[in-house]
Structure formats: structure tokens, C-alpha cells
Amino acid sequence: QVRLHQWGAGLFKPSETLSLTCAVYGGSFDDDSDDFWSWIRQAPGKGLEWIGGTDSSGRAHYRPTLKSRVSISVDSFKNELSLRLTSVTAADTAVYYCARGRPMQYVSGWYYFDLWGQGTLVTVSS
């Protein structure tokens, strides 16, 4: 059974660069070229916010409000998905999830998320 496992540091100071990694077990990031591997975050007590994602060929898309600070990439050799978010502030404090995005068959659009990592709590504090 395919599952996602993620890891990374949990505490950052303002202005630092947040870095998280996600690995897929029981499969690989290039099993299906239609998949779109994303990062989604959830501030404490709040709802879900899509950060961005990439397909296995490296085509990435980001939330416009974060685009200048975020980078998401897949390393097919290591079978890892990475998130980098620069110049973090307290507003970036959240649980971060990696997730597999799937398109609807026969319909042009974006992705719903059928597989999620366990989540990583990231706190930004001086």
C-alpha cells in the first residue's frame, strides 16, 4: 500500500528558510505522470491552504501569494519531494502536509488529494 512519510525541522527563526521532505513508500513519484505532488498547510485551529505542487517531470505551480518564496521539487533518484519556503515569519507557523494530487479523468482541471503524509508541525518563533 502506497504511503507518504514526511520529515524536517520543526522550529525556525524569522527570516530563515523552511525545508521539509516527503518520501513515498510502496511506490514512486513517477508511477503516474498525471499525479501532482503538493504541499498543503494548516495554521493552528485554521483551515487548509494549498501551497503548490509539481508533477514528476518538474512542472511546478504555486499559490500566487507564496510564489516569490516557495520552491517545490521532486528528486526521482531519491524518491523524495521537497519544500523550501524562504524568509519565514510567524504567519508561516502551521502543520505542513505533503499530498498526492489526482486529476479527474477525462476532464481538464486541477487536482484532488487522495493520499496524505502524516503532517509536520512547523513553528516560526524568535
Place this chain on the structure above:
Amino acid sequence: EIVLTQSPGFLSLSPGERATLSCRASQSVRSSLLAWYQQKPGQAPRLLIFGAFTRATGIPDRFSGSGSETDFTLTISRLEPEDSAVYYCQQFDMSPITFGPGTKVDIK
């Protein structure tokens, strides 16, 4: 950006009752490119419904989705204690992908 609004914000019902959760979009969502998720405390969201009405693998048939364009509904018939959770809708018609603020369902 498509803004999703969910109502009610909180729902308290008894086991065996029916829950009706609403998700309204600020503009039409093409081809019902809408999904529903369930999230329990301390857990990642779980996909329930995609394409507005297609149940994900392993989801009981007491969960059903309906609607189109700007108005969508998640119905949970015959509530069970384990259905206590927050439920989110998500549109994947346009980028950025967006989620609703959630409806918390409490089982008395």
C-alpha cells in the same frame, strides 16, 4: 481565486440522524471539480468524495455528495460516533486550489 463558503460552521446531531453540509462557491465550478474531506483531531485529512459525487475507495455509502456549479452538498445519512470530525470542501477547477473553512460535526 474561487472562494468556498461552508455552512453551518458547527453541527451537533445524534447517532442515526442525517447531516447535511453545504459548500458554496464564489463562481461556477466546472464539471463538478469539487472534493470533500474529513479531518479528525491530530490527523491528516481523508478524501471522502471527488467529482462532487464519487466516493473515494473505502468510504461507506452513508456518505454522499451532490450539487453543481456553485452549490454543493455532503450528506451523511445515519450518523455514527466516528463521524465526529471537521469536513472540508475543495475546488480543483481553477488555480489556486482552494478549500472551504470547514464544518465541524459533533455527535452527541
